[in-house]
Amino acid sequence: MTHQAAPVNAKFWTPGVVVLAILMAAGAAAIAARFIGGIGYVSNLTTARPWGLWVGVDVASGVALAAGGFTTAFLAHIIGRHYYESVVRPALLTAMLGYTFVVLGLMVDIGRSWAIWKPMIYWNPTSVLFEVAMCVMFYLNILYLEFLPIVVERFKGRVNLPGPLAALNSPVEGLLGIADAILPKIMWFFIIAGVVLSCMHQSSLGSLMLIAPTKLHPLWYTPMLPLLFLTSAIAVGYPMVVFEATLATTSLNLDSEMKVLTPLTRITIFLLGLYLALKVGDMVVRGTYVYLFDFTAQTNSFLVEMLFGVIVPWLMLLSPVVRRSRRALFVACTLIVGGVLVNRLNVFVVGYRPPISEANYFPAIGEILVTVGFIATLMFLYRFLVTYLPVLNKPEQEVSA
Amino acid sequence: MGLNRRDFFKYVTVAGAAVAGSGQSAQAWQSRAPSDPVGSLVDLTRCIGCRKCEEACNRVNDLPAPDQSFEDYTVLNRKRRPDERAYTVINRYTSGMIDERDQLVPTFVKLQCMHCQDPACVSACIAAALTKKENGTVHYDVTKCIGCRYCMVACPFEIPAYEYHNPITPKVMKCTFCYERVQSQNKLPGCAEICPVEAITFGRRSDLLKVAHDRIKSNPGRYVDHVYGEREVGGTSWMYLSAVPFEKLGFNTLPEQPIPRLSETIQHSLFSYMWSPIVLFGMIGGVMWASKDKSDRVENGKKGGAS
Numbered sequence: 001m002t003h004q005a006a007p008v009n010a011k012f013w014t015p016g017v018v019v020l021a022i023l024m025a026a027g028a029a030a031i032a033a034r035f036i037g038g039i040g041y042v043s044n045l046t047t048a049r050p051w052g053l054w055v056g057v058d059v060a061s062g063v064a065l066a067a068g069g070f071t072t073a074f075l076a077h078i079i080g081r082h083y084y085e086s087v088v089r090p091a092l093l094t095a096m097l098g099y100t101f102v103v104l105g106l107m108v109d110i111g112r113s114w115a116i117w118k119p120m121i122y123w124n125p126t127s128v129l130f131e132v133a134m135c136v137m138f139y140l141n142i143l144y145l146e147f148l149p150i151v152v153e154r155f156k157g158r159v160n161l162p163g164p165l166a167a168l169n170s171p172v173e174g175l176l177g178i179a180d181a182i183l184p185k186i187m188w189f190f191i192i193a194g195v196v197l198s199c200m201h202q203s204s205l206g207s208l209m210l211i212a213p214t215k216l217h218p219l220w221y222t223p224m225l226p227l228l229f230l231t232s233a234i235a236v237g238y239p240m241v242v243f244e245a246t247l248a249t250t251s252l253n254l255d256s257e258m259k260v261l262t263p264l265t266r267i268t269i270f271l272l273g274l275y276l277a278l279k280v281g282d283m284v285v286r287g288t289y290v291y292l293f294d295f296t297a298q299t300n301s302f303l304v305e306m307l308f309g310v311i312v313p314w315l316m317l318l319s320p321v322v323r324r325s326r327r328a329l330f331v332a333c334t335l336i337v338g339g340v341l342v343n344r345l346n347v348f349v350v351g352y353r354p355p356i357s358e359a360n361y362f363p364a365i366g367e368i369l370v371t372v373g374f375i376a377t378l379m380f381l382y383r384f385l386v387t388y389l390p391v392l393n394k395p396e397q398e399v400s401a
Numbered sequence: 402m403g404l405n406r407r408d409f410f411k412y413v414t415v416a417g418a419a420v421a422g423s424g425q426s427a428q429a430w431q432s433r434a435p436s437d438p439v440g441s442l443v444d445l446t447r448c449i450g451c452r453k454c455e456e457a458c459n460r461v462n463d464l465p466a467p468d469q470s471f472e473d474y475t476v477l478n479r480k481r482r483p484d485e486r487a488y489t490v491i492n493r494y495t496s497g498m499i500d501e502r503d504q505l506v507p508t509f510v511k512l513q514c515m516h517c518q519d520p521a522c523v524s525a526c527i528a529a530a531l532t533k534k535e536n537g538t539v540h541y542d543v544t545k546c547i548g549c550r551y552c553m554v555a556c557p558f559e560i561p562a563y564e565y566h567n568p569i570t571p572k573v574m575k576c577t578f579c580y581e582r583v584q585s586q587n588k589l590p591g592c593a594e595i596c597p598v599e600a601i602t603f604g605r606r607s608d609l610l611k612v613a614h615d616r617i618k619s620n621p622g623r624y625v626d627h628v629y630g631e632r633e634v635g636g637t638s639w640m641y642l643s644a645v646p647f648e649k650l651g652f653n654t655l656p657e658q659p660i661p662r663l664s665e666t667i668q669h670s671l672f673s674y675m676w677s678p679i680v681l682f683g684m685i686g687g688v689m690w691a692s693k694d695k696s697d698r699v700e701n702g703k704k705g706g707a708s
Contacts, residue, residue, distance in 0.1 A: 040565025047484060047562040050553035078685055080692035111548020111563065111571040122545045124529040126665050129551045131672065133527060192685045196678050210664040211525050211555040214655065223663060355653050356559045357482055 005089050005390040007154070008252050012387055016251065020376045020383075027373010030366045034108055042366025048359035051348055053367045058105025058374055060205055060344040062098050063136070064233045065337060068244070069095025069143060070198035071237030075267075077191050086260055087241050089150065089391045094244050096143040097378045097385075103140060108370055128207045135201035142194045146187070152180045154389050203230035209347055217351040219291050219302045224282045225347070231278055235271035236340040238264045239313075239333035246330045248382075248392060255395050262323045265333065272314050272336065279306065301342065301350045309339015430666045432635065432659060434518035438537025439583065440606035440638035441593055442613055443511055445650070446623060447600035450477060450491055450509035454592035454601065458489045458513075461579060461591035480651070482512065485562040485574040489513035489592060496645040508643065510650050511592070511601070514539060514560045514576035515630060516638035517659075522552035522561060524661030530573075537606065537638045538578040546573060557634055557653070557660055578638070606638055613642055635659030 034042045045052050068091035075081045076088045107113040120137075124130045156176045159169050206229030209216050222228070242261045249256055283289050291299050313335040322328040349361065363371075386392050456471035458464070465486050469476050477493040491509050498506040516539045523531045523539060530545035531552055548571055553561045564571035579590035588594065593603040602609060613628045629647045630640030633655040641647070648654060671677045 035568050038564075038566040038568040038571065041568075043565075045550075045563075045565060047482060047553065048559050050550035050563065074685075078689045078692065080689075106549075109549075111550070111567075112546060112569070113548075114569070115547040118545055118547050119528045122528040122530070124526055125672075126524045126661065126668065127527050127529075127551070128664055128668060129525065129527040129549060131668065188686075188689065192682055192689065195685055196682045199681060200672075200678055204668075207664050207667055208551075209554075210667065211521050211551075211660060212557075213660065213663070214557050214653065215554075223667070226667060352554075354559050356651065 004086065004394045005150075005392060006394040007388055007390055008254070008386050008392055010252050010387065012383070014251075017380065017383060020380045023376035024373050024380060026369050027371075027376065030369035030373065031108055033366060034370065035113075039109075039111060042364060042370070044361055044364040044367065046359055046361070048354040048357040049352070049361040051352070052361055053349065053363035053371055054105055054109040056345045056348040057341070057371050058109070059102050060348050061341045062102040062105065063202065063205060064229070064236060064340050064344055065240050066095040066098030066102075067198065067202065067233040067237040068240040069098075069237075070195050071234055072241060073146070073191055074195050077188075078195065084260055084264060086257060086393050087245060087264070090245060090248065090386075091237075091241050092143070092146055093382060093385060093391050094240070096140075096147050097381055099136065099140045099143055101374050101378050102136060105371075105374055128204050128211070132201045132204045132208065135197045135204070139194060139197040139201065142190045142197065145183075145190050146194065148179060149183055149187075150389050150391060152176050152183070156180055198233075199230060202233040203227065205229050206347070209352075212352070215352055215354050216347065217291070217298050217302075217353065218286070218288050219283070219299065220347050220351045222282050222286060222288075224278065228275070228278060228282070231271070231275040232340050232343060235268060235275045236336055238268050238271075239336040242329060242333040243337050246326065246333075248386070252386070252392070253395075254392060256326055257393065258324070258326055258329075261329060265317055265323050265329060268336070269314070269317050272310065272317070276310050276314055279310070298346075298351055298353070301346050305339055305342040305346055308335055309342050310336070313339070430662050430669070432519050433533065434636070435533065435535050435537055438516075438518070438535075438606050438638055439578075439604065440516070440537060440609050440640060441590065442602040442604075442609040443639065443641045444600050444602070444616070445508055445510060445641060445643040445645075447598045448491070448509040448511065449598055449600075450474070450493055450507065451597065452476075452491055453595045453597060454511060455487060455489055455491060457591035457595040458576075459487065461582065462488060462577065464488065477509075483514075483560060483562060483575070485564045485572075488574065488576040492651065494645070494650050496649050498645065508645050508650060510641075510652075512560075513592075513639065514578070515558050516576075516578055517634055518636040518638070519634070519659035519661055521555035521557060521634070521660035524665060525551045525555035527551060534580065534584075536580075536584060538580045538583070539575075540577070540580055541573055541575065543572050548573075555660065557655055606636075606640075609640060613640060616642060632657045635662075 030042055039045060043052060043054075072084060072088045072091040076084045107116060110116060119130055119133050157173070159173045159176065160166075161169055161172070203226035206225035206227070209221065210223065210225060213221060242265060245257050245261060248254065292303065293299070313332040316322045316328065316332040316335075322332055452471045452474070459467065459471070467486065477491065480492050481487075481490040483490055489511060491511050494508045494510060495505045496508060498508075500506050516537055518533075518537075520531070520533055520539045523533050527549050528545045528547055530542050532540050532542070534540050548563075550563060550573075552573060553559075553563065561573045561575045563573055579588070582588040583590060589603050593601040602612060604612075610628065610631060613631070617624045617626055617628075624642050624644055625646055627647060628640050628642060629652055630637040635658065641652070643650060
């Protein structure tokens, strides 16, 4: 199969990239402060509020918004919709970077970063977090493996290491050759395993909070949380692809991929609709709609999440005009992405209220800098990798059908 | 090109089968509580708020010196929580009860880890650093801890504290129930040993429950008819007797169901013998194989997840 992905031919140090570099430096300073003064030095985390912005955004939202990786892999490689091939590589790159930063975020958030390997030895099968950690670990490695063919494609037959490293040219070339020979034969296993692992930990991320029935607001606390997390992750997969593809093609002056994105979001109507139905059904069955108009910070946040994150974009997507308009589709998909982000923040931060100490929490500037720095680094690496590796589609060419 | 009706039906069937299957292997949740643990009974009608227990706890556990001395009773003017420097604290409540000279009668409440029978923290701990010992102690082993603080999220009593200002080797800090003293040295926990008014009774949990109910029965009107910790979250090793309703003393009302029950039931039904991932793998593999047959002649999977 011929494909059209190619390194992007554009200047790297644009003003946007410089801004990213500045944000990265600020984040690096905050991370240095965390490892010198401790978590308490840069964050507002307390005994009553042990999880905050880092878990809510870097970990929980990071995992959810990386769902484009396994949802596009399912579409293109498992049910064989090769029409969508052109978005698989960027989605895979986003997922790979997303999960990498989930782990980096965890390294900052956990107190003993150097001990992160210990759950591999000391198993606790009753722990939902243990299962999530194992899945994320395996899946991250699968993502690297799935990305490897892109690296092989770029460098096979062209390995030219600088200076004294040149002696390694032929061994590296040999490794790439072996990878190129073996990977296509075994990749089916890892593609399926990637989807299975994703379903497991996307849902289990929701199970995490089931251990805190007295703390999580009843609008979110439901035995259905794992199912809601899974369906919302699957539903946000394609909108995340649209979000990311629109940003990339705009900022890099590439061809718009509307021919692929428009049909992709038709599937989202069903997926997001299913999530909406489950969410509303759960609310009706448990009778939690009585809290809807309490107008506290928590219930308002729920209304924002549902209204602007699910209902409005779902109604927008119903219209073919919206699905065909690049701008309107981008708005709808951004709302869905934002809705999932707000949902994860609500479940892990806003909706979490310890009843005894009633402690409030708002992220400290240090926490915000770390999170912003990580997001900036992720975008920087995305920009860097699409510049040097064949990820995005070459301009001026038809997408394959 | 979207999904056609036939495909859609296929996937819904697959999804339905997965959901239906998840119910089949559900098994009844089993408590792993030790059968005859030790515990402590705190009689709040006896406690005089002398803070001797705080002092003893600090000493036997080698905790850092407090900012204010243990003889300084002005600390009782505000509500405190156990933290990374104090495993136990006393708070003073005035419930409106007055004595014969019209003075408000204070009630002092000792707080520490409750050592639950089915502890949420033990169920949650990612690396089994927290365990429920056979003698009832909820024990923390720092050598396994990674500092994820999921135990603190899980604890319904908001007890575990964290050394947030230690950058590299912070620990979770909570009452140890003086495990070494009790197990190896045959001593009482520091707080129970020192209490000058026998407000803390240490013993077998089953015996303590008898004592508690006897006290309620033989002193009509002195206690509310509730042993806090007997049934809360499936039972705790630390239990309380009080003259004042517990909700007026900062105790939260908790379900009788052990906290880990729901999440453990879900995890167990889905992942025992890894049946659901294996089934899902098989189903997706089947779909992949079937789609490959009828789809175009492109080699599926060639160039990995990326072509």
